[in-house]
Amino acid sequence: MLQIFSDTGIVEGELQPLVNWHNNTQEVLDAAREGPGEQGRPHYLGPGLEKKRDDLYYTNGFNALLSDDIALDRSLKDIRHPKCKTKLYSAKLPTVSIVIPFFEEHWTTLLRTVVSVVKHSPRHLLKEIILVDDGSTIKDFLKDPLDNWLKEHVPIAKVIRLPSRVGLIVARQEGAKAATADTIVVLDSHCEVMVNWLPPLLDPIVVNYRTAVCPLIDVINKDTFAYSPQDNGARGAFDWRLYYKRLPLTDKDNNLLPEPFENPIMNGGLFAISRKFFWELGGYDPGLAIWGGEQYDLSFKIWQCGGRMLDAPCSRVGHVFRGAPKGRPSVKGDFLSKNYKRVAVVWMDEYAEALYRRNPHLREVDAGDVSRELEIRERLQCKSFKWYLENVAPDLVKRYPPVEPPDYANGTIKSVASPTLCLDNGSKEYGPIIIHTLKMAVCDNNKVEQKWIFSFTNTKLIQDQYPHFPKSRDTL
Ligand SMILES: [Mn+2]
Incomplete structure (x- = not known):
């Protein structure tokens, strides 16, 4: 038999008793907490700190000084769908390697990401936390002080340091390579997870290991660190310039909430996936550079190659949607066009033409060597892009037709x-x-x-x- 969940020996699809995974003691303690930013409330700095605030804001793209006032293990108001409180999940769940790539991240936002994961995850599921430093050079605290802090407070966490900056995509992939647990959960470096976030991500993977599951992404306000919902979930999509778009839930999805619903395109880079499936797919296309397009690469690959992607509304993760940090070296070259071209030539078949018509310069862009990706597509007998559109997102082409109808x-x-x-x-x-x-x-x-x-x-x-x-x- 295939060792799908080799770390725990859990058998895929095995009938299991369902249990309540909530940590009730901690929820009672959290509900009583007061202080700056507690309960996810907005916080404000006192007078006289404007200069210091602005300096840190400039290099981080968010109010980093204010972040320092807020406890690393602050409480968040439970804003999940009411039914999430009583939802049960499989008694045996696979172990998790958390992968968090970062670049010049601020001290307290990085640590709060780690602390919130430890605080809100069942201890025996959390095998390791792998931080991947993508070549940070400016902030000394990201070197020895970070290692020492983790050694003392979160011994299951370690830092992999890349010799020079390679970008988010490769950094994630390096973290995934180091992972040893049954599943990989990728997060960003300025996140906070909400109560009982992990079981809803893992449960669908136990049923079918060819599954990726995304949490709902909430907003941590970059000025006040107030925690609020972005919305109550939407299905990811794209237009034919590969701009990320959102489609409403289907009526069926809405009626079944908060059950997980199928998602055509993942929203950025927060997701859980079985380690086995991730590597069967070859992970991310290693020819993708820096950032951009990788969520399309992985989403198309998952769906076309026999997998499925779900959003689990009972799993919520907050993210600081920051402004552009200043004073950092900019990355040279049109890497985004090359990434899009690779995604188009590997996965999109005749629909690549719809991209080229809108972005004619893409025709001339050199995709580089895509033989590894085409070999994966062949080996896994992946389905066509037409199949994906017709079966996974039939409403996408109605809203964003590849060929636009003539003017009215x-x-x-x-x-x-x-x-x-x-x-x-x-x-x-x-x-x-x-x-x-x-x-x-x-x-x-x-x-x-x-x-x-x-x-x-x-x-x-x-x-x-x-x-x-x-x-x-x-x-x-
Ligand atoms: Mn981010």
Whole structure:
């Protein structure tokens, strides 16, 4: 028999008793906590700290000084779906290696990530925490002081240091290589996990090891560290420029909440996966550089190659959505286009053409050697991209059609009352209507300012953004 969960010997799909994994004692203690940022409340700095605050904000992209005021093991208000409190999970769950890549991370946000994982995870499931330093050079505390702190407080944690900066994707992969537990859970370096976050991620993997499970991602406010929901879950998707998009849950998903629902595209880089399945898939494509596109690579690969991806609403993880940190060396080269090109040529079949039509320069981009990826696709007998679209995200192509339907109408818009006057955008720029320059002007067939297009895209745009259109005086 296959040793799928070799660390624990758990048998895939085995019928198991269900148990309550909550740590009730800790929840009672947490509910009574008070202090800066406790219960996930917003915190504010006192006067006179503006200079220090701004300096740290500049290099981190969030209020790092304020983070230092908040306990590493602060409490969070339980904002999960009410049914999560009583939900039961398999009595035997696989062990976990947590992988946390970081680059020039702030001390307290990094440690709070680690501490919150330890605090909210059943001790016997947590085998190791692998921090991967992606070539940080500026902050001395990320060297010996970090090792020493972990040795004393979290002995199951260790730091792998990469000799120079390779980017998030490779750093994650290096962490995954060092992992020895049954499952790998990848987190970011400024996160906090919520009560009982782990069992909902692991339970679907026990049923079927070819499963990746994502938590709901909440928002830790970058200025106040207030913890709040982003929404109550959505299905990940993309448009044909590979911009990440969100699709609503299906009616069936909604009715079954908070049961896990199928997700076409993972939302960034927080997920759990069985170690065996991750390496069967070859992990991330090692030809992807720095960041960007990797969630498409992994999501397409998981679905097309016989796996499934779920979002587990009872597992919630907060993330500091930071601004761009300043004063760091910028990465050179158009790595994003190359990443997208690789994803397109390996996984998207004839639909790659839909990307090229919108980004013609992608046609010329050199994807590099993709033979390893194509070999994986062949070996695992992975399905076509057409299959993926039709079966995993049939609503995606309705909302974002690979080939857009022709314009509903185009031409000039004439006044009925004064037929010599036409609607004039007041700008030669191709794009949305500019309300403050919009006017009626003498009709002139040669003026681009008077050419209007009513297309599929801008109808959607108006519907998406302006349910009570017109709402704003600025732009539509
Ligand atoms: Mn982040």
